[in-house]
Amino acid sequence: MGLRERIVEAVEEISGRHDQQGLYGGPAGDPGLTGPGSVSWEVNGDLGAVAAAGTAAIVLEILHPSVIAGVEEHSSYREDPFRRARSTMGYVLGTTFGNTEAATRLIGTVKKIHGQVTGARPDGVAYRALDPELIAWVHTCIPWMIMTAFERFNRALSPAERNRYLAEQAVIGRMAGADTVPVTTAELAEFVAAVRPRLAVTEQTRDFLEFLQTVPSDGRPSWPVGAAVHRLTTAQAHFNVRAGMSLAPPWARRLTGLDLSPAMRSLAAMPYLGANARMIRWAFDVPPHVAMARRRALGAGRGAVAVAADG
Ligand code: HEM
Structure with missing residues (x-):
């Protein structure tokens, strides 16, 4: 097995293989919810950027005490964190690259799951x-962090492209149940500033962040070499999470304590995160869901011109 295949296999083991015909194939000429030629197809088509964004997006999301309460009370992430990673990745890719009907159905299914997620936070709210x-x-945390990773590790977007990307993704956010979603970088900054006073690190947040940095011992003999290796991989997990958080704004790093010195961030964390992102992009080249979506959209006249523009 070549290096490329090894990397693809390892990434897919964690985040799943996204090549379902029923989702990414479909009616010829169907652009899906965002479509060929969209900024979304370029940005979310960079699997390296999507993967790099994951940690920061998740941590930012759960800084809302109501979100972490829902996750802690209703989610099965502790039993099967990889399944959760696969379904979240499936949602992000499926809503952007899936055919219109299947993407809409996917959003509806997740909305139905969310309908069950109700309760009271430990503080009674x-x-x-x-x-x-x-x-x-x-x-918002998802496109915000993917766009940040893409610009860091792929190419800078123009102000107009950033706004187009947010507006394209906002369609998905509204379909998922949001009323107002930022559609420009100015609105994004305003929205984050408005939500920020409500964000906090609670006992539940601390439990989640601890879990994110925990490496299961797999029941292997833990003494003496196993224990040392386990300590090292745990230390690496701590570094990985801090490296991922390097994409998040400074206030979020300070709030969570998932911070590194500026030197460590620029000399170790960013190069490490960037190397991983570029390695994944290189290994996948054109990921299967992107190739399938292009073929679908190209399948009839109305998609052909736009796909050519998409490159
Ligand atoms: C647009 C915003 C959101 C997106 C894109 C999203 C994404 C998802 C996805 C893809 C699933 C399905 C996982 C599966 O297949 O099992 C899911 C389930 C779930 N979501 Fe969300 N979610 C959002 C908002 C929220 C919010 C606001 C909360 C909490 C208040 C929440 C808590 C949960 C919980 C508890 C589950 C149950 C499944 C599990 O995690 O095991 N989600 N979400």
Whole structure:
């Protein structure tokens, strides 16, 4: 097996293989929710950027005490974190590259799951996942961090491209149940500033962040070499999370304590995150979901011109 295949296999083991015909194939000429020629197809088509953005997006999402309460009370992420990673990745890719009907159905399915996610936070405040503000916050963290990773590790976007990307992704956020989603970088800054006073690190947040940095021992003999290796991989997991958080704004790094010195961030964390992102992009080249979506959209006259422009 060549190096490329090894990398693809390792990435897919964690985040799944996204090549379902029913989702990415479909009616010839169907552009899906964002479409060929969109900024979304270029940005979310860079699997390296999407992967690099994951940690920062998740941590930002769960800084809302109502989100972490819902996740801690209703999610199965502790039993099977990889399944959760696969379904989240499937959502991000499926909504951008899937055919219109299947992407819409996917959003509907997840909305149905969210309909069950209600309860009260430990401080007594009632929450429901379908609260438009919570949906808007969780939605926004995803394109915000993917765009940040893409610009860091791929290419700079023009101000107009950034706005187009946010506006394209906002369609998905609104379909998921948000009322108002930022559609420009100015609105993004305003929205983050408005939500920020409500963000906090609670006991539940601390538990989640601890889990994110925990490496299971797999029941292997833990003494003496196993224990040392386990300590090292745990230390690496701590570094990985801090490296991922290097994409998040300074206030979020300070709030979570998932911070590094500026020197470590620029000399170690960013190059490490960037090397991983470029390695994944190189290994996948054109990921299967992108190739399938292009073929679908190109399948009839109306998609052909735009796909050519998409490169
Ligand atoms: C647009 C915003 C959101 C997106 C894109 C999103 C994404 C997803 C996806 C893809 C699933 C399906 C996972 C599966 O297949 O099992 C899911 C389930 C879930 N979501 Fe969300 N979510 C959003 C908002 C929220 C909010 C605001 C909360 C909490 C208040 C929340 C809590 C949950 C929980 C508890 C589950 C149950 C499944 C599990 O994690 O095991 N989500 N979400």
